[in-house]
Amino acid sequence: MNTETLNAKKNSTKLNEFTIDDIGDDHLYTGIETPMKKDAFKITDSEKKERIAILFEEIMDVMGLDLTDDSLKGTPQRVAKMYIDEIFSGLNPANKPKVALFDNKYKYNQMLVEKNITFYSNCEHHFVPIIGKAHVAYISSGKVIGLSKLNRIVQYYAKRPQVQERLTNQIANDLKGILETENIAVIIDAKHLCVSSRGIKDDTSATVTAFYGGEFNTPEKIRELQNYINN
Numbered sequence: 001m002n003t004e005t006l007n008a009k010k011n012s013t014k015l016n017e018f019t020i021d022d023i024g025d026d027h028l029y030t031g032i033e034t035p036m037k038k039d040a041f042k043i044t045d046s047e048k049k050e051r052i053a054i055l056f057e058e059i060m061d062v063m064g065l066d067l068t069d070d071s072l073k074g075t076p077q078r079v080a081k082m083y084i085d086e087i088f089s090g091l092n093p094a095n096k097p098k099v100a101l102f103d104n105k106y107k108y109n110q111m112l113v114e115k116n117i118t119f120y121s122n123c124e125h126h127f128v129p130i131i132g133k134a135h136v137a138y139i140s141s142g143k144v145i146g147l148s149k150l151n152r153i154v155q156y157y158a159k160r161p162q163v164q165e166r167l168t169n170q171i172a173n174d175l176k177g178i179l180e181t182e183n184i185a186v187i188i189d190a191k192h193l194c195v196s197s198r199g200i201k202d203d204t205s206a207t208v209t210a211f212y213g214g215e216f217n218t219p220e221k222i223r224e225l226q227n228y229i230n231n
């Protein structure tokens, strides 16, 4: 692409009133669904890997890297495989964890908190890591879920290009549907490498987001939840 077409493309990619340059490093959050093309799954995962490898090789080549070097020549394939099979595998609904529910035989009716779920995601604006902990809680409406499934649901949504607000809401929304209850809470505390390793280069700041649904949306329940998390 020559500079003229690049500039034309840049100016046509306007978000609201702002150009990409105006927005800079500020992360916009456009909605709860990950924005996907309608034909996102028209080609298979192996076709995607082949195409990404070719395109990533092009990026490396443009940057002037010598792709014949033994250390570099496998990188395009490695990156392609890592994108599709690992760090962005949550884009494909086929990889959604299968969740079985059980009857709440113990009649446990207080909140259940699964805390300190470590996750690795990637910022969708810079494609660099978001590293954090998620705390997930629910109050049973009669059904219970295997504890490891709470971790798996967090990992599934983390393995997408993300913004933290959407990650929080996607996890909460899915749990609401699965557990058939509004009584869901999700708290995420994460470090964004696009903030710490580049740009503003703030190594100490972290971002916290929360969702409190149903019974969780009272000062008492929020305090109780915070106590469990901080203990």
Ligand SMILES: [Zn+2]
Residues within 6 Å of the ligand: 027, 123, 124, 125, 126, 127, 192, 194, 195
């Ligand atoms: Zn970013």
